[in-house]
Amino acid sequence: MNSLALINEFLGQPPNASSHGYQIDHILEFCHWFMAALFFGWSAFFIFVLIRFRRRRHPRADHLGVRSGISTHLEFSVVLIEAVLLLGFAIPLWAKRVNQFPPGKEALVVHVVAQQFSFNYHLPGPDGQFGRRDVGFVSNSNPLGLDPNDPAGKDDIVTTGELHVPVNRPVIAELSSKDVIHDFFLAAMRIAGDAIPGSLIPIWFTPIKTGTYEVICGQLCGLGHYGMKGTLVVDTPQDYEAWLKERAELAGGAQPATSPGAPAQNKPPAPAAAPSPGGE
């Protein structure tokens, strides 16, 4: 077992499945080994000092203290290593995550809307355009409040709990929330982002291994928080197309809000009496 796998197991992390995850694992790994070295180093120094300056040998205190420069050099090297870790690795990696988003055309853009206690996903469908959403249209069958009168929303796909993405293609997830602050945490992809009501927070990652991964909520968001889990399935491009097709067919039949002859429950446009201010 290599040391990266060791540190993942020690921290209880699933193996990495994203293109940038190895860099995060390497920083984690280095930090832990460095902290272990500091722990043993300082512990040894502490024991040495206890013995070396014991009262029996030094009945009277020496008010001048240490005269050699060793401790200054040691302290300085520790600060230097920490500065290199922060400025050389952590900040550049973070900057890349928040500044260098893949171009929208190349990436798969998905809206993630969190709520107590599940994650909803909104995909734009074949036209590549997200339909308008309004809190006034929210109902049990229309959890995201898709506007039934917006043509861009006719082919949109809305799922709850399970999201499929194709392998080796960047995914941009735009996070928001319907109620409290949640956190969309994909441990295997080494990425997480808070879902905050009233905000749209984008995160991105590129899955590099097909498989089924766990999605969890990383913010204590209420009594059902422990059960706020979902599934991310990374498919081959063919499987992904099949899933899209299946979802599109399901959406055609199961979403009264978007089919023409639907029951009238969602027909009237946003009632003025909608109690939630702001919407999302």
Ligand SMILES: [Cu+2]
């Ligand atoms: Cu939550």
